[in-house]
Amino acid sequence: GNSVTQMEGPVTLSEEAFLTINCTYTATGYPSLFWYVQYPGEGLQLLLKATKADDKGSNKGFEATYRKETTSFHLEKGSVQVSDSAVYFCALWGTGGFKTIFGAGTRLFVKA
């Protein structure tokens, strides 16, 4: 079946370090891919998205490229800040039906 697999956390980085959070997916067809961010006690905010192969989504310094050949959508940021500390979810949609399929989430801690 369709699924999303994310690297396990927590990920702990120092401020200004480079961030990569791996995400791979299994899906039939051509899903749209998303990264969401969840700050403590809050709901999900859409961070970025890509709807077809080789698209690059970007927002707030984060970016991710839809790689069909490796079925991946890794999240990257060149220089993280303390305020980026949150849980990040990779997700896919559009493989039949209306459900969004989420990864388990990766918690990021950024130290000053």
Added chain:
Amino acid sequence: NAGVMQNPRHLVRRRGQEARLRCSPMKGHSHVYWYRQLPEEGLKFMVYLQKENIIDESGMPKERFSAEFPKEGPSILRIQQVVRGDSAAYFCASSLRESYNEQFFGPGTRLTVL
């Protein structure tokens, strides 16, 4: 323009009681989705509703859970006879059309069953 609203934000129930969670979609949105997030896990789809219709309830437990989206008023997720395993965060999302690209999430209701 207000976003998706959910209430209450926190709900505490004792085992056997009923929990009613409300979701008011964004203005003009007629599509509502409910998701459940267990501690330290991702969100799991529960149900998709349009006004007065359940379109996809493939993620809903067969017993004790029900959802509605009446012509007027918010969408309601109802859990009867709650058990400790129902403790979770329940998120609602809404969209203008049957397209993910317009799906917006509410802040969630955190249910604790004692």
